[in-house]
Amino acid sequence: MTQSYNQEECVLQIEGLTPDRAKSISCIDVDMGNVAEDGCGECLSKYHPYHIEVDPAQDDKATEIKLFSFKRPHMRAFHFAWWCYHVAFLMWFSISPLLLEVQKTLQISTQEIWTSSITAVTGTIIMRFLLGPFCDKYGSRIPMGIILFASAIPTAMTGLVQNARGLATLRFFIGIGGSTFVMCQYWTTRMFSREWCGTANATVGGWGNLGGGVTQV
Numbered sequence: 001m002t003q004s005y006n007q008e009e010c011v012l013q014i015e016g017l018t019p020d021r022a023k024s025i026s027c028i029d030v031d032m033g034n035v036a037e038d039g040c041g042e043c044l045s046k047y048h049p050y051h052i053e054v055d056p057a058q059d060d061k062a063t064e065i066k067l068f069s070f071k072r073p074h075m076r077a078f079h080f081a082w083w084c085y086h087v088a089f090l091m092w093f094s095i096s097p098l099l100l101e102v103q104k105t106l107q108i109s110t111q112e113i114w115t116s117s118i119t120a121v122t123g124t125i126i127m128r129f130l131l132g133p134f135c136d137k138y139g140s141r142i143p144m145g146i147i148l149f150a151s152a153i154p155t156a157m158t159g160l161v162q163n164a165r166g167l168a169t170l171r172f173f174i175g176i177g178g179s180t181f182v183m184c185q186y187w188t189t190r191m192f193s194r195e196w197c198g199t200a201n202a203t204v205g206g207w208g209n210l211g212g213g214v215t216q217v
Contacts, residue, residue, distance in 0.1 A: 050062075050071075050074070051066075051069060051071035051075075052064055052066055052069065052071065052074050052075060054074075054193075055193045058193045058194065061074075061190075061191060061192055061193040061194075061196075061197075062074040062075075062191055062192045062193060062196060063192075063193045063195060063196060064196065065078070065192070065196060065199065065200060065203070073191065074191045074192070077187050077188065077190075077191045078187075078188060078191065078192075078200060078203075078204060080141075080187070081140070081183070081184045081187040081188050081204045081208075082184065082203065082204035082205075082207040082208050083207075083208075084144050084148060084180055084183070084184065084208075085180050085181060085183075085184040085204065085205070085207075085208025085209075085211070086207060086208045086210060086211040086214075087148060087211065088147070088148060088151065088177035088178060088180040088208070088211070089177075089178070089208060089209060089210070089211030089212040089214075089215075090211040090212075090214060090215055091151050091152060091155040091174055091177045092120070092124075092151070092174060092175060092177045092178045092211075092212065093211070093212040093215040093216075094155060094158070094174075094215050095158060095171065095174070096215060096216075097215060097216055099113055102161075102167065106161065106162070106163060106164065106167065108163070108164040108167070109164075112164035112167070112168075113167075115164070115168055116164070116167045116168040116170075116171045117171070119168045119169070119171050119172040119175065120171035120172065120174065120175035121175060121178075122172060122175065123171075123172040123173060123174070123175030123176045123178070123179075124175045124176060124177070124178030124179045124181075126176075127147070127176045127178075127179035128178075128179045128181065128182050130179075131143055131147070131179050131182040131183065132182055135182060135183060135186045139186075139190075140183040140184075140186045140187040140190070141183075141187075143182075143183050144180055144183040144184075144187075147176060147177060147179055147180050147183070148177065148180065150173070150176060150177075151173065151174055151175075151176050151177030152177075153173075154170050154173040154174045155174050155177075157170065158170060158174075180208075181205070181208070184204055184205065184208055185201050185204075185205065187204075188200040188201050188204050189201060
């Protein structure tokens with residue numbers, strides 16, 4: 001009796017899922033011929049039970065924010081999103097407080113310094129256009145890791161710059177780190193319901209941007 005009820009309940013819940021969500025449920029047979037005997041709750045969620053309130057009607061997106069929780073998947077994604085964006089801003093703005101010293105050392109003009117600042121912004125503008133569709137296809141974690149790694153390399157090579165052209169080129173490639181904003185916002189948008197999405201996006205975006213201020217300390 002209980003097993004029959006659980007099977008019927010599972011069928012009703014699965015029929016309401018999107019095709020992509022249904023495919024991601026690994027513990028339910030494709031033909032619905034074998035449903036777990038202990039109920040459909042564990043079948044419907046990889047992370048059952050959730051450690052946060054979710055809305056099943058919105059693909060199990062979180063309906064609250066627990067800042068001191070690091071439980072998967074919602075709050076861990078939340079904290080990884082802002083921290084990765086924070087690190088990207090640390091790299092992106094790391095050279096800004098040192099520009100006067102860089103100008104003296106390289107003996108370059110103020111105009112050349114401003115040119116390097118323009119290229120630093122140009123890099124992130126280009127990559128933000130490209131990363132939107134990339135996130136739609138691969139999610140946020142993979143492009144986030146790629147961009148952070150790619151921008152860390154030129155950041156580590158800052159001390160090797162010898163002239164204004166090298167500075168502009170270096171800051172262009174460091175600037176692609178600023179495009180992690182796309183993954184940061186995409187990540188939390190996928191994790192939180194529409195009632196909480198704005199709050200989550202604003203929080204991770206603000207904490208991430210704080211990295212630019214930390215470089216001035």
